[in-house]
Amino acid sequence: MPRKAANRSSIVEVARKAGVSPATVSRAFNQPELLKPATLAHIKAVVRNDGFRPNRVGRSLRAGSTRTIGLLLPTLSNPVFAECFEGAERHAREAGYSVMMATTGYVPEVEAKAVQAFLDHQIDGLILTVGTPVRNAALAMLQAVDMPHMLVYNESGKHPFVSVDNRGAARDMMQDLAALGHRRIAVVTGPLSESDRARRRLAGAREQAAQQGLGEVAHWVMPAHTAASRDILQDALRSPNAPTALFCSNDLLAASTITHLVAMGYAVPRDISVCGFDGTAMGTLMVPPLTSVEQPSRQIGATACAQLLTRLQGGQTRSVRLSHRILQGGTVAAPPTSTRTARSKTP
Incomplete structure (x- = not known):
């Protein structure tokens, strides 16, 4: 079994070498603000030289914390x-x-x-x-x-x-999409049973869509929270009323969605707009940068x-x-004048 270091000093030895009381050494670790700066610096110097470490387990037992x-x-x-x-x-x-x-x-x-x-x-x-x-x-x-x-x-x-106010943040993003001319918008999430955040964001998006008289907000559920399914995207985009914008419930899901769309022949945002939620640094490094709701x-x-x-x-x-705030990236633009080109890209 490993042995305890033989040269490890005790609080009494540190106090003797520093020329102070053991209580003063204890205060240096537990209530340093009570000591004069010079005294505290002197004790710390002795501690560094001796390799002393306070017994935090024992202190926890005594303090009940x-x-x-x-x-x-x-x-x-x-x-x-x-x-x-x-x-x-x-x-x-x-x-x-x-x-x-x-x-x-x-x-x-x-x-x-x-x-x-x-x-x-x-x-x-x-x-x-x-x-x-x-x-x-x-x-x-x-x-x-x-x-x-x-x-x-x-x-x-x-x-x-x-x-953050998840409902309110989703409403703000939907308002921006509507201002650009989007009328058919889908919210992309993972399983709602596993995320109350996704549920609130979907609810906020639908509230704003109803308030602005937009069409029904579609809901595309992916098997995972942070990874899109190419098969689900392909099937959904074959619809005659395919959305012109996808609002993803987080940035990783948005990045995965864009990767699949590009592989399917879509140009983002020329053919379809995609935005996320989180405002991660990763999103700002994408080309073009991801449009997203930023939460701190x-x-x-x-x-x-x-x-x-x-x-x-x-x-x-x-x-x-x-x-929260909306990060205006480059993955959202006005919708294409016709969806025929976008739909034809789906294999």
Whole structure:
């Protein structure tokens, strides 16, 4: 078995070498703001030379807090969630907290198992995105044990959350498409049962279409949230009333859709317009850049962490909707004067 380092100093030895009390050394780690800058710098210099590390496990047992936050997200392969993680982790680290991470792949059973594992590790609080917050086993588990938590991206009337107004953002994108002359628009999503965000975006698109007197908004469901099906696209575009614009529920799905359309012989946006939702950096690097609804993912993560820490310090959490904006890329343009050319491109 690995042996404990023999030359690792104790807090008493650090205090002796620094010429201060053990309590002062303890404050240097736990309440550095209480020390004079010169004293703090001197203790840190001694610590660096001796290789001392505070026993955080012991401190956690004494304080009844692990100073660890859980972060549960569907995936990190989607840049949206990766940016959210960065925002939350940085805010937690600056506040003296560590972060435990897990991903679920949008599977409810995995969500519940991951939450149980977090509870077993005695985290202080949890930031999470679930497939849907309605009748969710993971959220019910958190409520049962009164575990402080914040949803990110989900919107809920029963749980505090940080998100954008998904319905309102979809309405804004639809308004822009209508202003360009699009009257036949389809919303492209993954399975709605796995994403309340997609449901809200579809609902917002349909609300705006009805308000502006547009035709019925078609809904094309792909097998996965972030990957389009070429077969579904081909079949749908054979319709005599094929849409002139596709509003995808996220940027990865939009990028996948454009890839298939180009392979099928379409020019985007000359033959058909495509837009996404997220405003990822990846979308701005596409040629042409992706038109998208931008949501501030790093800020979402940081804000959720700040709200959670407020709760851990005895305050009250509140739900927050952050601002979105439309990124005017190059994948959306006025509709073609005739759809005959576009339909003929479908193999």
